[in-house]
């Protein structure tokens with residue numbers, strides 16, 4: 001008699017097999033990565049981007065930048081087939097840079113070079129480095145080289161920092177620069193903890209003003225709260241700024257981070273230890289109830305900080321077997337990945353695609369999906385509570401005990417909404 005092969009993907013027999021990611025990693029499914037660079041650059045006061053690309057890219061990127069409130073025009077040359085085939089990329093780029101320099105209140109001109117300009121051979125040597133005293137900074141972010149928008153943020157920030165950051169002879173003692181686009185309350189929470197130890201936050205990057213970027217060079221150390229600022233860290237390290245990796249996340253992460261910052265800033269050891277233990281006790285008090293116990297949660301995003309959320313969920317009692325992100329692996333992601341795998345995570349997928357996420361949904365049974373819009377829609381069709389990672393989770397505090405309570409309480413609330421999602425599916429079936 002033939003052996004019965006279970007067909008239902010959620011059959012236990014199938015789930016006992018290790019998860020296998022099957023998508024092609026050469027073509028990441030993300031919005032044009034250059035968006036990340038534009039997001040950082042358009043937010044800097046006085047920066048007037050000139051974007052060197054063709055009209056198709058310009059349309060899409062202008063749309064998405066304004067959707068995320070860039071509040072300034074993006075200057076670009078007219079680059080269509082005629083201009084490209086007649087070899088006028090350089091002239092068109094220089095004309096756009098000149099036009100950018102003539103805008104009101106411009107103090108710096110980032111030149112964003114994208115796929116078309118790079119392929120057509122835009123030459124850095126033939127671009128101006130300054131116009132009327134206004135620095136011109138080239139930012140190369142073609143999608144074939146920079147695969148995700150978080151990594152494009154890093155390239156853009158590093159390019160501007162390279163131009164402006166200078167280390168003074170006497171850096172400011174006890175000060176920390178934070179690196180990461182975080183919820184506005186997070187730097188305040190971190191500053192509060194640092195002040196209890198005799199230190200303080202000097203600036204948070206990516207900043208809103210060139211002066212904030214310059215300040216980072218004056219700090220005793222920089223803390224990379226998100227694990228994709230490799231270039232920016234390199235720029236600051238070259239200037240002699242100490243680096244603290246990891247983030248103050250959850251019980252174990254926060255205490256270890258506080259101690260690492262204390263050592264990097266050369267703060268009083270006893271005071272640092274006292275603060276680390278106070279944070280640990282407060283966090284453990286909240287976690288004693290294990291608010292997410294019994295829940296299996298999928299985390300998928302393209303922000304680059306997904307592993308931090310997953311750590312928090314696991315400390316809250318959840319099982320998080322699968323995490324995917326658009327960024328690539330690096331030394332900055334290694335510690336979080338190791339921690340997650342030691343705490344029950346079976347698959348950490350870098351440069352993910354929707355096919356990976358959907359395969360994971362077939363492989364495990366989830367109580368909550370925190371994912372991209374496409375994945376969240378797929379989960380809703382199945383009656384599983386689901387939210388869009390970027391707009392729903394990334395807009396809440398995350399760090400230290402305060403951030404942990406805010407994030408985990410919200411996730412608990414989402415888990416409780418399952419009956420609503422199931423009613424939605426029943427209703428759709430009834431009318432369909």
Ligand code: SF4
Nearest residue numbers: 032034057114115143
């Ligand atoms: S061609 Fe390149 S720069 Fe243009 S939209 Fe596509 S990925 Fe972005």
